[in-house]
Amino acid sequence: MGTIRVLTEGxxxxxxxLGEAELAAVEEVYPLISAGVGSMPPIMRVEVPESNGExxxxxxxxxxxxxxxxxxxxxxxxNPAKGLPSLGGLMMVFDSGSGVPQSALFDNGYLxxxxxxxxxxxxxxxxxxxxASKAAVLGAGVQARLQIEALTLVRPIERVTxxxxxxxxxxxxxxxxxxxxxxRVETADTPQMAAAGADILVTTTPSTEPLxxxxxxxxxxxxxxxxxxxxxxxxxxxxxVAVADGFFCDSIAQSARLGELRAAVTAGFDRRAVIExxxxxxxxxxxxxxxxxxxxxxxxxxxxxxTAIASLAVDRSRRARAGIEIEx
Amino acid sequence: MGTIRVLTEGxxxxxxxLGEAELAAVEEVYPLISAGVGSMPPIMRVEVPESNGExxxxxxxxxxxxxxxxxxxxxxxxNPAKGLPSLGGLMMVFDSGSGVPQSALFDNGYLxxxxxxxxxxxxxxxxxxxxASKAAVLGAGVQARLQIEALTLVRPIERVTxxxxxxxxxxxxxxxxxxxxxxRVETADTPQMAAAGADILVTTTPSTEPLxxxxxxxxxxxxxxxxxxxxxxxxxxxxxVAVADGFFCDSIAQSARLGELRAAVTAGFDRRAVIExxxxxxxxxxxxxxxxxxxxxxxxxxxxxxTAIASLAVDRSRRARAGIEIEx
Numbered sequence: 125m126g127t128i129r130v131l132t133e134g135x136x137x138x139x140x141x142l143g144e145a146e147l148a149a150v151e152e153v154y155p156l157i158s159a160g161v162g163s164m165p166p167i168m169r170v171e172v173p174e175s176n177g178e179x180x181x182x183x184x185x186x187x188x189x190x191x192x193x194x195x196x197x198x199x200x201x202x203n204p205a206k207g208l209p210s211l212g213g214l215m216m217v218f219d220s221g222s223g224v225p226q227s228a229l230f231d232n233g234y235l236x237x238x239x240x241x242x243x244x245x246x247x248x249x250x251x252x253x254x255x256a257s258k259a260a261v262l263g264a265g266v267q268a269r270l271q272i273e274a275l276t277l278v279r280p281i282e283r284v285t286x287x288x289x290x291x292x293x294x295x296x297x298x299x300x301x302x303x304x305x306x307x308r309v310e311t312a313d314t315p316q317m318a319a320a321g322a323d324i325l326v327t328t329t330p331s332t333e334p335l336x337x338x339x340x341x342x343x344x345x346x347x348x349x350x351x352x353x354x355x356x357x358x359x360x361x362x363x364x365v366a367v368a369d370g371f372f373c374d375s376i377a378q379s380a381r382l383g384e385l386r387a388a389v390t391a392g393f394d395r396r397a398v399i400e401x402x403x404x405x406x407x408x409x410x411x412x413x414x415x416x417x418x419x420x421x422x423x424x425x426x427x428x429x430x431t432a433i434a435s436l437a438v439d440r441s442r443r444a445r446a447g448i449e450i451e452x
Numbered sequence: 453m454g455t456i457r458v459l460t461e462g463x464x465x466x467x468x469x470l471g472e473a474e475l476a477a478v479e480e481v482y483p484l485i486s487a488g489v490g491s492m493p494p495i496m497r498v499e500v501p502e503s504n505g506e507x508x509x510x511x512x513x514x515x516x517x518x519x520x521x522x523x524x525x526x527x528x529x530x531n532p533a534k535g536l537p538s539l540g541g542l543m544m545v546f547d548s549g550s551g552v553p554q555s556a557l558f559d560n561g562y563l564x565x566x567x568x569x570x571x572x573x574x575x576x577x578x579x580x581x582x583x584a585s586k587a588a589v590l591g592a593g594v595q596a597r598l599q600i601e602a603l604t605l606v607r608p609i610e611r612v613t614x615x616x617x618x619x620x621x622x623x624x625x626x627x628x629x630x631x632x633x634x635x636r637v638e639t640a641d642t643p644q645m646a647a648a649g650a651d652i653l654v655t656t657t658p659s660t661e662p663l664x665x666x667x668x669x670x671x672x673x674x675x676x677x678x679x680x681x682x683x684x685x686x687x688x689x690x691x692x693v694a695v696a697d698g699f700f701c702d703s704i705a706q707s708a709r710l711g712e713l714r715a716a717v718t719a720g721f722d723r724r725a726v727i728e729x730x731x732x733x734x735x736x737x738x739x740x741x742x743x744x745x746x747x748x749x750x751x752x753x754x755x756x757x758x759t760a761i762a763s764l765a766v767d768r769s770r771r772a773r774a775g776i777e778i779e780x
Contacts, residue, residue, distance in 0.1 A: 128558055130458060132780050168496040170520060172513045175549050181509055181522060185500045192498060194509060196522050196544060198551030208550050216524060216544065221503050222536050223526030228556050230456055230780040448778075452460050452558040 129227040129438070131447035133234050139440040140238065140433065142274055149436045150242040151249075151405065153186060153428040157375060158402025162186040164427050167378070176202045178354075184427035191217040191226055193434035195427065197236060217434045225452070227438045239433040240425055241270035243374065244348050247421040248324055249278040250404050250411050251372060252346035256323035257282045262315055262335055262359070263328035264288035264297040267350060271326045272301060272309075279324065284309045287318035289329070316340055327351055327359040334361035341367060343416035350423045352383050360384045360420060362391040369417040370410075372399050375426055384422040457555040457766070459775035461562050467768040468566065468761065470602055477764045478570040479577075479733065481514060481756040485703060486730025490514040492755050495706070504530045506682075512755035519545040519554055521762035523755065525564060545762045553780070555766045567761040568753055569598035571702065572676050575749040576652055577606040578732050578739050579700060580674035584651035585610045590643055590663055590687070591656035592616035592625040595678060599654045600629060600637075607652065612637045615646035617657070644668055655679050655687040662689035669695060671744035678751045680711050688712045688748060690719040697745040698738075700727050703754055712750040 131139075140146055156162055164184035171178055177200035185192050197213040204210060213236065215229040229235060248256070256279045261268045264286060275281050284301065286309060288294040298309040312318035319325050319340040327336060329351045336347060341364055349359045365371055365388040376398050379385035389395050401421060403409035412419050441447055459467075468474055484490055492512035499506055505528035513520050525541040532538060541564065543557040557563060576584070584607045589596045592614060603609050612629065614637060616622040626637040640646035647653050647668040655663060657679045664675060669692055677687045693699055693716040704726050707713035717723050729749060731737035740747055769775055 130556075130778060132778065163499040163501075165496050165498055168493045168509060168511065170493055170511050170513050170522075171491040172520070172548060172551075173491075174515060175551075177551050179511065179513075179520060179522065179546060179551060181496060181511065183496065183498050183507065183509065185498050185507075187502060192500070192507060194498075194507065194522075194524050196546070198546060198553075200549075200551040203550055206550065208552065212551055212553070214544065214553055216542065218507060218524070218526060220500060221528075222531055222534065223500075223503075223505050223507060223528040223540055224536065225526075225540070225542055225558065228458075230553065230778065232780060450458060450460065450558065450776075452560060 126224055127449040127451055128225050129441060129447050129449050130230065131227065131441055132230050133232045135446045136229060136231050136234055136437055139444055139446055140437045142241065142277065144277065146238065146433065146436060147242050147245055147277055149432045150239050150429050151246045153432045154246065154374065154402030155406035156186050157426060157428050158400040158406065175200055182427035182430055184431045185220060186428055186431050189220055189431055189435045191431065191435040191438050192220045193217050193430040195236065195430040197233065215430060215434050217438050227441065229434060229437060235433050235437060237266055237270055239429040240267060240350055241274040243423050243429060244271045244326055244350055245274035245278045247348045247401060247423060248275055248346065250401065251419045251421055252279060252324045253344055253415055258322050259324045260285040260318040260322035261326045261328060262287050262318060263351065264293035265328060267328040269297055269301060271328055271350065275324060276305065282307055285312050285318045285322065287312040287315050329359060330357060331359050332356055335359050336364055337361040338363040338367045341418045343418065345418050347420045348423060349384050353424050354382050355386065358384065358387050362388050362393065365393055365420060368420045369413065370399065370419045371397065372401050372404065372419065373422040374401055374424060376400055378424040378426065379422045383424040454552055455777040455779055456553050457769060457775050457777050458558065459555065459769055460558050461560045463774045464557060464559050464562055464765055467772055467774055468765045470569065470605065472605065474566065474761065474764060475570050475573055475605055477760045478567050478757050479574045481760045482574065482702065482730035483734035484514050485754060485756050486728040486734065503528055510755035510758055512759045513548060514756055514759050517548055517759055517763045519759065519763040519766050520548045521545050521758040523564065523758040525561065543758060543762050545766050555769065557762060557765060563761050563765060565594055565598055567757040568595060568678055569602040571751050571757060572599045572654055572678055573602035573606045575676045575729060575751060576603055576674065578729065579747045579749055580607060580652045581672055581743055584674065586650050587652045587654065588613040588646040588650035589654045589656060590615050590646060591679065592621035593656060595656040597625055597629060599656055599678065603652060604633065610635055613640050613646045613650065615640040615643050657687060658685055659687050660684055663687050664692055665689040666691040666695045669746045671746065673746050675748045676751060677712050681752050682710050683714065686712065686715050690716050690721065693721055693748060696748045697741065698727065698747045699725065700729050700732065700747065701750040702729055702752060704728055706752040706754065707750045711752040
């Protein structure tokens with residue numbers, strides 16, 4: 125009936141990465157989400173209690189995009205004992221004009237990691253101070269590394285501090301990042317010490333207990349939280365949300381269901397005070413009001429970003445003739 | 453990280469079809485659905501209004517099944533003018549123990565067609581009279597043909613009548629079916645004439661106006677409706693639902709949202725009177741109460757059936773070494 129281009133993680137790493145075009149592709153979807161343009165259904169979740177696992181499906185149709193991604197993310201938390209990673213997934217991309225399958229992206233979650241890091245950069249570009257040069261990150265996984273690297277696309281970062289629950293992992297990330305960034309990356313003994321003096325703080329953990337409380341917020345700080353993506357996870361204390369000068373997120377509906385807004389709203393925080401990042405980018409709502417303001421942005425991750433990065437990956441793969449084509 | 457087996461429609465047609473094992477695989481999931489075993493989220497739908505299209509995603513986890521299917525169905529209704537089929541899709545299958553992707557089934561909707569036809573046979577096996585030999589079908593598409601063929605697996609069918617809005621298509625289907633079935637298949641000028649004298653009537657159309665009303669129901673008739681799968685579609689008149697001796701369906705939640713129950717419930721029909729097919733199969737609820745009873749079964753199609761047929765297809769493909777393996 126047609127051909128489907130199949131790409132592996134390695135091939136996808138060859139066509140998309142932390143670049144300006146990828147950043148622009150992710151950035152431009154936020155105003156569409158916030159304006160209600162296109163169609164983005166709620167996340168579909170299949171629970172697999174017998175294996176301590178879950179499968180999440182995200183998707184979105186965005187006018188002007190050649191593809192529609194259907195992204196499947198897997199989280200099976202007993203996998204490490206079997207020698208397998210906990211997280212994985214893939215994306216399927218369909219032609220937005222005909223529904224015909226275009227591509228299968230066997231990315232093991234790479235595109236999700238990428239678009240999440242780029243979302244952090246988008247948040248920093250629109251909410252942190254332009255001169256922000258000191259960044260701190262909580263967590264030492266793939267996303268911690270990518271968030272820091274993505275920040276360098278939009279801000280003149282020249283100092284980075286890493287904290288992680290496991291100090292050895294924080295050290296390893298610092299050692300890995302230092303040569304890439306061209307300056308010394310330090311580690312901190314506590315989240316408080318990491319946040320002290322930072323212009324931008326990014327939280328990337330699966331924590332179920334808040335790591336950032338109101339005592340850690342100082343004038344001029346911008347915080348981006350990317351870890352919470354499910355009921356029960358929380359990185360930012362309700363008190364911190366309450367005292368910030370502005371609370372932002374990618375999707376109010378999602379943040380209230382499975383992000384940092386959930387606990388805050390339960391505690392009485394008025395969700396009408398929340399501004400979506402897309403409204404800021406579109407100029408329809410204010411972002412940072414002054415240099416000393418404290419801003420927080422919660423990113424839960426949307427199907428729209430998946431469609432954005434997948435459409436770009438498919439277009440580039442086609443031009444590069446990357447991957448293999450299967451006649452269906 | 454592993455290998456993903458990729459199969460095309462042609463290869464899938466080589467490993468699964470209208471057989472006893474496939475019928476058993478589909479049949480055994482209904483009691484699980486009705487008992488609430490496993491996890492089957494609501495259908496995810498992405499609307500694509502600019503292209504008169506929609507993408508539906510179904511999935512289910514069923515204990516005891518090696519795979520979890522995530523099935524994407526596309527319906528783009530302006531496609532025929534472009535020389536493309538309106539309907540399409542594919543399935544991705546994940547290991548139910550680890551979430552690792554097992555297989556990509558580029559089936560163009562074949563497995564959906566197959567499991568839908570087998571579902572019709574399951575309904576007939578549990579709800580029609582055992583001696584039912586006369587079948588009628590409304591519609592003349594792929595599903596009309598498959599429903600009739602699947603019925604022959606469970607009932608001693610020896611007469612078939614076809615009605616379709618387009619008489620030429622009904623004639624073509626009758627001509628195609630006659631040699632396969634070994635007896636003459638006739639066509640009818642109206643749905644009424646098709647239903648008259650039938651023991652089993654199967655409706656397979658995308659009609660938005662009821663085709664079967666109470667005047668067409670006669671003692672002993674069993675009706676299976678498989679066409680309605682979206683708000684706005686309806687094959688069975690509310691009056692027919694009201695006078696039948698038993699109304700059954702695959703999933704009450706789905707039938708009430710996008711199947712034949714929707715209009716009936718709106719008109720005041722008590723959904724507590726509805727029995728799920730799985731409860732009948734499990735012996736937990738009565739099916740046909742007497743030979744002269746009139747029964748109706750609405751099948752909207754479930755992610756559980758997709759997981760059932762996909763798991764079987766993946767197991768057989770692996771043993772047959774069908775398709776290609778991609779290192780991810």
